[in-house]
Amino acid sequence: MTTRNGVQKRALEVAEDNERIRRNAERFAGGLSIRRPDELASLSQAWTIRALDPNAYTGRVDGWHHGRLMVTHSRGDAVTFHRSRAHLGDGNDRHIQICLIKTGKIVTRQRGQESAGRTDSLLTLLLDHEFLSTSSNDMDVLLFHVPRSYFEARGINTATMAASVLDRVPVAEAIRSLVASAISLQRAGDDSLRDYLERSILELLTGLGTLFEEGFELMDxxxxxxxxxxxxxxxxxxxxxxxxxxxxxxxxxxxxxxxxxxxxxxxxxxxxxxxxxxxxxxxxxxxxxxxxxxxxxxxxxxxxxxxxxxxxxxxxxxxxxxxxxxxxxxx
Structure with missing residues (x-):
C-alpha cells in the first residue's frame, strides 16, 4: 500500500516537473521569432521538432501560462513533432495536448490511430504515449497543455482522446479571442484577469472534451x-x-x-x-x-x-x- 510519505514525495516530484514545464513556457512569454531550421530544432524538449524543409524555416511562437493551463500560439512553415519513447517520463506525460487549428493541416498518429485536422478542428494527444505529427505550410495553431487529471476529475474518460479529432468546433473563435486577450494583457504587464482567462478557457475545453466520448459510449x-x-x-x-x-x-x-x-x-x-x-x-x-x-x-x-x-x-x-x-x- 502507498504510504502518505510516498504520496507526498510523489507530489513533490510532480511539483518539480510542473515547475520545469512552467519555466519552459516562459521562454515564449514575450514571443519568439524563428528564422532557421536549427533555431526550430533547439526548441525541442517534450518532443523533437524538425522543419520539413531542412534548408529554410520561418515562424513565430507566443506563450501564456497560468495555474493548470499552458497555451502556445504557433505559426509557421511545415514541421514534424515526434514524441518518442525517449521523451516519456519527463513530467509532460501527465498532460493532454489539445490543438486548435486556424489554418493549415495537421496529420497525427498515436496508438495505431491516424487522424487529420484542418481549419476549426480540435485535435487531442495523450502525452504518456508516443506520437508523430506533421503540419502543412502556413500553419496557425493553438496548443493547450492541460493536466489529464483536470479532465478526469470532471468525468471525462481521457482514454478516448488519443489522436482524436473534432471538426467544426463551435466555440473556436471564442477560445481564440480569450487566448489573444491573455497574450495581449501579458505583454502589457496586466495580470488582473489571469484567473478568469484560465477558468474560461478550461471550461470551454472541458465542454469540448465531453464530445470525444460520444463515439465510444458503451452504456445505455x-x-x-x-x-x-x-x-x-x-x-x-x-x-x-x-x-x-x-x-x-x-x-x-x-x-x-x-x-x-x-x-x-x-x-x-x-x-x-x-x-x-x-x-x-x-x-x-x-x-x-x-x-x-x-x-x-x-x-x-x-x-x-x-x-x-x-x-x-x-x-x-x-x-x-x-x-x-x-x-x-x-x-
Missing part, C-alpha cells in the same frame, strides 16, 4: 443520463462539505455501488472527483490577493476543515496551503 442511454445528472449535481454542490458519494447516489436514486459502476474504467473515482474539484477551488482562492484564513478557504471549498485541505494540498503539491500561496505569488 439511461446510464448515460444518470452519469450526466451526477456530474451536474457534483459541479453545483461540491462546495458543500455535506456532499459525498452517498448523497450523490441518493440524489439520483441509485446505490453507492451502482454510482461507482457508472464511472468504471476512469482514473478518478466519484470521491476523487469531489476532492479534485474542491482542491481546484481552494487553489483558486489561495491565488487571490490578501491573506484569507486557511480555515475560511477550506470551508468555502467544501472541505470539512483546514486539516483536510492541508492533507489534500500535500498530496497534490507536496506543500501546505500557505506554502502553495507563497510559491504562487513568488512566480
Amino acid at each position: 442511454k439511461h446510464s448515460v443520463g444518470l452519469r450526466a445528472n451526477v456530474l451536474g449535481i457534483l459541479e453545483a454542490e461540491y462546495a458543500d462539505p455535506g456532499t459525498s458519494a452517498e448523497t450523490l447516489a441518493k440524489a439520483v436514486g441509485v446505490s453507492r455501488r451502482q454510482l461507482y459502476r457508472l464511472f468504471e474504467g476512469r482514473n478518478v473515482s466519484v470521491a476523487g472527483m469531489l476532492r479534485e474539484r474542491r482542491l481546484d477551488h481552494a487553489e483558486l482562492l489561495l491565488r487571490q490577493p490578501g491573506n484569507a484564513p486557511i480555515s475560511s478557504i477550506a470551508e468555502a471549498s467544501g472541505f470539512s476543515g483546514p486539516d483536510q485541505l492541508s492533507r489534500a494540498m500535500r498530496d497534490r503539491h507536496g506543500r501546505t496551503p500557505r506554502e502553495y500561496r507563497a510559491a504562487f505569488r513568488s512566480t
Whole structure:
C-alpha cells in the first residue's frame, strides 16, 4: 500500500516537473521569432521538432501560462513533432495536448490511430504515449497543455482522446479571442484577469472534451443520463462539505455501488472527483490577493476543515496551503 510519505514525495516530484514545464513556457512569454531550421530544432524538449524543409524555416511562437493551463500560439512553415519513447517520463506525460487549428493541416498518429485536422478542428494527444505529427505550410495553431487529471476529475474518460479529432468546433473563435486577450494583457504587464482567462478557457475545453466520448459510449442511454445528472449535481454542490458519494447516489436514486459502476474504467473515482474539484477551488482562492484564513478557504471549498485541505494540498503539491500561496505569488 502507498504510504502518505510516498504520496507526498510523489507530489513533490510532480511539483518539480510542473515547475520545469512552467519555466519552459516562459521562454515564449514575450514571443519568439524563428528564422532557421536549427533555431526550430533547439526548441525541442517534450518532443523533437524538425522543419520539413531542412534548408529554410520561418515562424513565430507566443506563450501564456497560468495555474493548470499552458497555451502556445504557433505559426509557421511545415514541421514534424515526434514524441518518442525517449521523451516519456519527463513530467509532460501527465498532460493532454489539445490543438486548435486556424489554418493549415495537421496529420497525427498515436496508438495505431491516424487522424487529420484542418481549419476549426480540435485535435487531442495523450502525452504518456508516443506520437508523430506533421503540419502543412502556413500553419496557425493553438496548443493547450492541460493536466489529464483536470479532465478526469470532471468525468471525462481521457482514454478516448488519443489522436482524436473534432471538426467544426463551435466555440473556436471564442477560445481564440480569450487566448489573444491573455497574450495581449501579458505583454502589457496586466495580470488582473489571469484567473478568469484560465477558468474560461478550461471550461470551454472541458465542454469540448465531453464530445470525444460520444463515439465510444458503451452504456445505455439511461446510464448515460444518470452519469450526466451526477456530474451536474457534483459541479453545483461540491462546495458543500455535506456532499459525498452517498448523497450523490441518493440524489439520483441509485446505490453507492451502482454510482461507482457508472464511472468504471476512469482514473478518478466519484470521491476523487469531489476532492479534485474542491482542491481546484481552494487553489483558486489561495491565488487571490490578501491573506484569507486557511480555515475560511477550506470551508468555502467544501472541505470539512483546514486539516483536510492541508492533507489534500500535500498530496497534490507536496506543500501546505500557505506554502502553495507563497510559491504562487513568488512566480
